[in-house]
Amino acid sequence: MMSQLRSNHRSLSVPGRAAGLTLVELMVAMTIGLVLIVGATQVYVDSSGAYRVNETTARLQENARYVLSVLEPDIRMSGYWGLTNHSDTIVGKALPTDAQSALGGAAASTCGVNFPLLLGFPVQGTNDSYTATCAANSAAMPNADTITVRRASAVTVPPASASGPLRVCSTHTSGLLVTDITGTFCQDVDAQINNLIVNLYYVDQSSSQAGVPSLRRKALTAGPGPAFQPIFPVPDEELVSGVEDLQVQYGVDLSGGGATSGAASEYLDAGATLTNLLTTATPPAQNPAQIVAVRIWVLVRSDSPESGFIDDHTYEYGDRLTKNGTTGDLTNVADNAKAYQPSLSADNSFTGVKRYRRLLVSKTIQIRNALIN
Structure with a gap:
């Protein structure tokens, strides 16, 4: 008994x-x-x-590819008039110096006097400005170039189609610019009917995103109703957002004198120098200089700024050259010949231009119909 008590006492006294x-x-x-x-x-x-x-980056590349996919085929086809090779043979075309034509609509609404009818200018543009009389969407980019393309559509129009918009009826020797294709010339078995395509490309603000630049297009379009007359003012449409600048230079063949080579001797900006080469007697009047190629530069930026990012690249393209200096303001008219360096911008806010990523692409486009116009 005592042994058992000692054992219990011992077990209770040892802490766990x-x-x-x-x-x-x-x-x-x-x-x-x-x-x-x-x-x-x-x-x-x-x-x-x-x-x-x-x-x-992927979005920038996608937008740049899309811009080129729109501009390239349109520019390449400029000066195509169906079966006839020469715009001079098309009745109804006009010159800027001609009186306003009924086919061309009102000057202010068609981007200029006889703007759609200037078939002698298959490609035409302005340098660092928007000068068309038809209003831009909101505020065209002051230092961006514009380019206008005129041509016949690649797809022909059946003779039984409704009349309008402006159409080119052509044979191998002549052509006629009309809205009514029921006439004898257009219904001739040897005639071909194509829609007249006129597109003016320029840079403006996006319609859906405030403060975002975009590439826009004014396009000659058929109106509703049985007559399908062209719509005036010329409709304006946004092609792609994020396009910050468009620069264009024209490759001119200066060989002249009946020996047109089809190769560009030099690339020039739109303006007096280019106009004089195309219209004066030097090169010889019987075969003046021709625009045989167009070189375009497209600067695309992201839609939104990026926190902590500063774009310190220097973008040199078109007539924006580092030899003329650099600028951080793409819209400053006084700096339109300077290379663009966004990091120089004085705007240090989160939405400043230096906070956006950019991609610069370029393309040289041969005009296939240059040698036959």
Whole structure:
């Protein structure tokens, strides 16, 4: 009995081992956990940032490709008039010096006197300005170029189609510009009917995103109703947002004198020098200089600014050259010949121009109909 009591007393007097974590162990575990959380968060942030950059770059490339896919085929086909090779043989065409034609509509609404009818100018443009009499969408980019393309449509129009808009009826020897194709000439078995295509491309503000530049187009369009007469004012449409600048130069063949080579001797901006080469007797009047190619530069920027990013690239293109200096303001008329360096902008806000990513692309387009016009 006494032995049993001693045994029980001995077992009660020995304290049991404590279970759980000490304070030091708990703090070590918490520290390791925090390090893992911070690491995982940093990986997520870096991955998200890389994804956004890749997405922005892909969007820039997509927009640039789309712009070129619109401009390139249109410019390449300029000066195509159906079966006839020469715009001079098309009755109904006009010159800027001619009186206003009924086919051309009102001067103010058609972007200039006889603007759609200037078939002798299959490609035409302005340098660092928008000068068309038809109003821009809101405020055309002051230092961006414009280019106008005139041609016949690639797809022919069946003779039984309704009349209008402006159409080119052509044979191998002559042509006629009309809205009514029921006449004898257009219905001749040897005649071909094509729609007249006139597109003016320029840079303005986006219709859907405030403060975002875009490439826009004024296009000659058929109106509703059975007559399908051309719509005036010429409709304006946004092609793609994010286009910040468009620069154009024209490749001129100066060989003249009946020996046109089809190769550009030099590239010139639109203006008096180019106009004089195309219209004066030097080169010889019987075969004046011709525009045989068009070189375009398109500067595309992202739709949204990027926090922590500054675009420090220098963009030299078209008539924007570093030899003339650099500027951080693409809209400053006094700096229209300077290379563009967004990081020089005085606007340091989050939405300043330096906070956007950009992509500059260029393309030289051969005009296939230059040698036969």
